[in-house]
Amino acid sequence: MSDTPLLQLQRITKTFGSVQALDEVDFEVRAGEVMALVGDNGAGKSTLVKCVAGTHAADSGRILFEGQEVHIHGPKDAARLGIEVVYQDLALCDNLDVVQNMYLGREVSHAQILSEAPMEHHTSETLKSLAVTTIKSVRQTVATLSGGQRQSVAVARAVMWNSKLVILDEPTAALGVAQTEQVLELVRRLGHQGLGVMLISHNLHDVFETADRISVLRLGRNVGVFERRETTQQAVVEAITAGMPTKVSGIPSNAGAGAGE
Amino acid sequence: MTSADVVGPDRAPPLEEEQLATGLRGVWERLKLNVRTGNLGAVPLIVGEIAVVIAFGLTATNFFTSTNFVNLITQTAGTCMLAYGVVFVLLLGEIDLSIGYLAGIGALVVAELQLPGSKWQMNGLLAMLVAIAVCAAIGGVQGSIVAFVGVPSFVVTLAGFLIWQGVILNKLQQRGTIIIQDRWINYTDLYIFSPAAGWVIAAIFTALYPISVLYKKIVARGTQIAQQSWTSAIVKTIGIGIAAFGTVAVCNNGKIIETPLGLPLAGVLMVLFFVLLTFLAKWTTFGRHVYAVGGNAEAARRAGINVARIRVIVFALSGAMAAIGGIIFAAQVNSVALTFPPGNLLLNAIAAAVIGGVSLFGGRGEVRGALLGAILIGTLQNGLNTLSISNGWIYIVTGLVLLGAVMLDTVAVRLQARSGR
Numbered sequence: 001m002s003d004t005p006l007l008q009l010q011r012i013t014k015t016f017g018s019v020q021a022l023d024e025v026d027f028e029v030r031a032g033e034v035m036a037l038v039g040d041n042g043a044g045k046s047t048l049v050k051c052v053a054g055t056h057a058a059d060s061g062r063i064l065f066e067g068q069e070v071h072i073h074g075p076k077d078a079a080r081l082g083i084e085v086v087y088q089d090l091a092l093c094d095n096l097d098v099v100q101n102m103y104l105g106r107e108v109s110h111a112q113i114l115s116e117a118p119m120e121h122h123t124s125e126t127l128k129s130l131a132v133t134t135i136k137s138v139r140q141t142v143a144t145l146s147g148g149q150r151q152s153v154a155v156a157r158a159v160m161w162n163s164k165l166v167i168l169d170e171p172t173a174a175l176g177v178a179q180t181e182q183v184l185e186l187v188r189r190l191g192h193q194g195l196g197v198m199l200i201s202h203n204l205h206d207v208f209e210t211a212d213r214i215s216v217l218r219l220g221r222n223v224g225v226f227e228r229r230e231t232t233q234q235a236v237v238e239a240i241t242a243g244m245p246t247k248v249s250g251i252p253s254n255a256g257a258g259a260g261e
Numbered sequence: 262m263t264s265a266d267v268v269g270p271d272r273a274p275p276l277e278e279e280q281l282a283t284g285l286r287g288v289w290e291r292l293k294l295n296v297r298t299g300n301l302g303a304v305p306l307i308v309g310e311i312a313v314v315i316a317f318g319l320t321a322t323n324f325f326t327s328t329n330f331v332n333l334i335t336q337t338a339g340t341c342m343l344a345y346g347v348v349f350v351l352l353l354g355e356i357d358l359s360i361g362y363l364a365g366i367g368a369l370v371v372a373e374l375q376l377p378g379s380k381w382q383m384n385g386l387l388a389m390l391v392a393i394a395v396c397a398a399i400g401g402v403q404g405s406i407v408a409f410v411g412v413p414s415f416v417v418t419l420a421g422f423l424i425w426q427g428v429i430l431n432k433l434q435q436r437g438t439i440i441i442q443d444r445w446i447n448y449t450d451l452y453i454f455s456p457a458a459g460w461v462i463a464a465i466f467t468a469l470y471p472i473s474v475l476y477k478k479i480v481a482r483g484t485q486i487a488q489q490s491w492t493s494a495i496v497k498t499i500g501i502g503i504a505a506f507g508t509v510a511v512c513n514n515g516k517i518i519e520t521p522l523g524l525p526l527a528g529v530l531m532v533l534f535f536v537l538l539t540f541l542a543k544w545t546t547f548g549r550h551v552y553a554v555g556g557n558a559e560a561a562r563r564a565g566i567n568v569a570r571i572r573v574i575v576f577a578l579s580g581a582m583a584a585i586g587g588i589i590f591a592a593q594v595n596s597v598a599l600t601f602p603p604g605n606l607l608l609n610a611i612a613a614a615v616i617g618g619v620s621l622f623g624g625r626g627e628v629r630g631a632l633l634g635a636i637l638i639g640t641l642q643n644g645l646n647t648l649s650i651s652n653g654w655i656y657i658v659t660g661l662v663l664l665g666a667v668m669l670d671t672v673a674v675r676l677q678a679r680s681g682r
Binding site for chain 2: 075076079087089091092093094095096100104105106107109112113114115116117120121137138139143
């Protein structure tokens with residue numbers, strides 16, 4: 001594993017009026033790993049994602065991407081760095097087909113006239129490389145796809161743009177058992193392909209199925225980072241519900257550090 | 262790698278129809294499949310139009326005349342132009358109630374600018390461009406209020422409806438009717454092509470369809486984009502050829518007193534804008550973004566599409582199309598009077614698009630729907646007129662057709678959802 005993390009957040013603080021959403025939060029994702037971010041409602045998971053995605057600006061703290069300090073002022077800045085976010089509510093257009101959704105907002109065109117063939121070929125190749133095989137035709141409208149297939153399209157879209165870090169916000173929240181498995185398999189595969197994956201989830205089962213490491217937030221503060229192989233669901237649940245804030249400079253990179261031990 | 266195996270190891274035939282036989286038998290089987298799955302396309306409209314023509318042909322004495330046919334085209338063209346604009350607005354899931362009186366503003370601007378002796382008198386062609394630009398700008402302002410301030414388009418354009426009605430009233434109450442003498446302006450409706458020119462135009466428009474099919478086959482080569490089979494393309498080309506040459510033949514046969522008629526420019530404009538706007542909607546980045554914003558505005562925004570820009574442009578387009586329609590209506594009577602816009606222009610234009618299958622909820626519909634819907638409404642109203650039936654009944658029949666078309670469309674959409682389209 002490389003020494004420099006792909007994404008490193010240092011002492012990120014964010015307040016909304018009198019509410020302290022994030023209080024000096026540290027976080028990191030390495031290339032090729034699935035890093036889960038868990039926490040109860042209101043723990044600050046979504047706020048942290050929005051700071052990385054450029055939707056919110058952090059009040060203070062530093063964001064390092066591939067070791068360089070970066071300033072992310074909007075979704076376009078994030079995309080330029082290679083950070084793609086797959087939101088919970090998917091952000092697909094039901095009335096458009098798979099290819100049209102994959103290229104939404106970034107259509108291949110000559111003088112404003114769409115070039116369909118390259119878009120379709122690239123879409124098919126991307127889906128194939130991710131082993132998304134249940135979609136019958138890339139010209140089906142998204143409305144006709146199952147929840148798992150839709151999630152797969154959303155993830156594939158995030159991957160297609162040479163992204164380095166994919167942030168998945170509750171990717172299995174609305175899915176059945178078989179479809180959840182399908183999406184988790186896809187998440188694991190992203191890690192194997194060398195991307196950094198940040199997985200936000202409520203579902204510890206999913207997290208233990210896919211993540212390499214698990215960061216826990218509670219009330220806007222770090223309470224621990226766990227190596228998945230060396231911890232138990234029990235320990236993580238305790239951290240989520242009763243973990244004591246850890247004040248560490250940088251991320252505790254030694255295994256099992258934090259209050260959960 | 263061949264183009265056939267790019268989808269994935271388990272690539273199944275995309276849809277049921279791939280297994281259908283080819284040739285004429287295939288056309289029949291495809292038809293049955295389409296009825297079962299609610300994929301009716303333009304068929305109900307065309308069947309409805311033919312039924313209406315036959316019904317009036319049998320009952321009205323002067324419906325089935327060449328002269329009335331030319332009238333029908335010139336009466337329909339204006340509504341059709343407005344309906345084209347409505348299609349784009351509805352695709353966004355918005356509505357534009359101001360277009361009826363914006364058409365009036367367009368006609369008023371043209372009438373003022375061509376007025377001989379006024380200090381700003383200008384060439385008719387230039388006057389029309391100015392009028393279209395003015396209405397596009399007004400539409401753009403209304404669209405900006407929708408896009409940037411966040412007022413629902415229903416309210417913004419309802420305000421526009423009242424404001425532009427007021428402007429027209431103020432202007433024409435003092436002035437009375439303004440006569441339009443400029444020949445370029447009057448040509449938009451009543452320029453009559455010579456019989457030979459008519460045939461050439463019919464040939465060009467007939468050729469456009471197979472060219473577009475070929476273009477699509479070339480552009481979409483090796484992709485899974487739904488394509489016309491050769492059989493269906495040939496059948497449709499023949500159908501369009503019959504319609505185009507038939508139209509010209511009937512028009513060339515017409516006469517007003519002893520002046521021979523021919524294909525009117527208004528009819529050519531209808532088809533020309535249909536071709537241009539279909540291309541805009543289906544083959545350009547802008548068109549794709551319109552469908553995306555109508556389907557899921559939030560998704561479009563997150564994908565980096567400038568949603569506000571799309572909204573402003575679409576309302577400007579709606580204003581421009583209203584101006585063009587208004588100019589055609591003014592040219593029809595060579596004047597602008599207080600009675601402008603004629604009849605239920607706004608509601609007819611919206612009804613035409615909706616009858617043509619454009620969804621009020623955004624993201625679904627095609628430009629051709631407006632053309633076919635406007636022709637159906639135009640034929641109904643023209644036919645009922647020739648039967649000397651009262652305006653009351655004309656409204657009632659138009660309303661029933663609108664209701665029937667939308668019910669049919671709703672059922673079709675449900676069938677499509679059930680069959681997984």
